[in-house]
């Protein structure tokens with residue numbers, strides 16, 4: 001049997017945990033998280049996705065599971081939640097437990113406790129990758145996550161725009177401060193491919209790559225602005241599934257493979273981490 005992540009007592013069957021984060025909202029974290037997760041499923045990995053955005057969950061909509069509910073079961077006398085399964089991956093979101101139209105008005109500790117329960121009370125079983133779709137910012141949820149489990153790493157999503165880069169830098173530094181490796185930076189909404197050919201760099205050019213050089217972090221790639229990415233999110237069928245031959249699907253898939261490869265190499269090189277044979 002494959003070796004498990006033995007440092008990880010609340011998620012004993014999960015090999016790698018990746019936070020998809022940024023400083024800012026609206027830069028495409030959730031979009032990137034769902035598309036990377038699906039790309040990994042298509043490569044044959046066992047994948048789970050936790051919607052850690054307790055105040056603004058997007059996963060139910062983005063994966064068309066708004067009316068799903070996790071089942072409550074008893075395993076060894078303990079109440080356990082079975083994750084919702086869609087497109088071959090396991091999911092948990094606060095959106096499954098509270099009405100979509102009701103705002104979650106909880107204080108920080110309650111939101112943090114919900115996230116912890118998503119790990120400790122959900123039957124994730126064995127996973128190669130568990131992704132976290134993070135809320136914006138560097139607050140309670142980020143700290144809770146980094147203090148609850150030894151995260152494999154974080155991926156920072158940013159647009160090329162300065163205002164996003166500034167917050168991405170803060171996000172990356174926060175993870176470094178708490179000793180979570182930043183596995184890479186993804187630049188989303190990099191440019192718009194116009195019909196007549198040619199690229200329009202709506203939000204500026206090269207900001208993500210520049211930031212990755214500045215911080216000495218791997219640059220994982222660019223994703224263009226694409227109407228079909230937005231539609232895929234709204235319809236609950238991400239572009240990596242819906243339009244497999246699109247440039248965007250190719251970009252997401254390449255980034256997912258690069259990330260998986262990097263994580264496997266890190267596990268091999270770092271004697272503190274178990275060697276993973278996937």
Ligand SMILES: Nc1ncnc2c1ncn2[C@@H]1O[C@H](COP(=O)(O)OP(=O)(O)O)[C@@H](O)[C@H]1O
Nearest residue numbers: 025026027028029030031224225226229230233
């Ligand atoms: N590359 C892209 N091209 C077109 N629309 C995008 C792209 N990335 C994200 N979007 C859209 O932008 C909005 C915000 O994205 P989202 O993933 O929810 O951001 P975040 O999770 O960072 O708040 C969504 O409506 C999404 O469909």
Ligand SMILES: [Mg+2]
Nearest residue numbers: 029030053058
């Ligand atoms: Mg989001």
